[in-house]
Amino acid sequence: MTVLGSSGCHRQGQLTDQQAEGKQLYDVRCAHCHEYNDLALKKVPPDLHGVFNSPTLPSGAPATDVQVARTILTGKGMMPSFAGRFTTAQMEALLAYLHTTQFAEEGKP
Template structure:
């Protein structure tokens, strides 16, 4: 009986470790989106390396909280539109993303993971 108890505890502890401490895995599509975010967006949206007065908002919760009109969480279409058309000091990325790349970028932003 005690052995079963110990084994169960060990199993739960092990599950806890792997569940909580390992970085969540991204799908290949999300990983591609993360790469695109790092290359095209992070220097403004994470680092604000142009020192813009209107600080580019953190994109990781754009699908949870938004500064888009109405304050409701953004939809995929709204985020895609901002990326393609630009907004304020943000340049337009029209023609710079394939449909697959845009889908990957949105899939990554949906994860909310940094």
């Protein structure tokens, strides 16, 4: 509940419906690791803020929708597989949200 409650600091009004859906999915499924590392993983989950602004992902793989979707579906290292967890529309929403730089504004210049 704290995860959802903390969304108040983002100006959600700027997101399209699809991006807002993606943000919800991100907040629930990804943020606890990628923002808070609540499992205290030794390999700290990389910051996904503005992940598509760089040509490559932290691993060096190309920062493309296909590659990120593949990472989500198959997992990577300590990251679990989300195969079967998202519908196609939900995956598209998640990617659409990760393309927004809105949530990058706080952490980046």
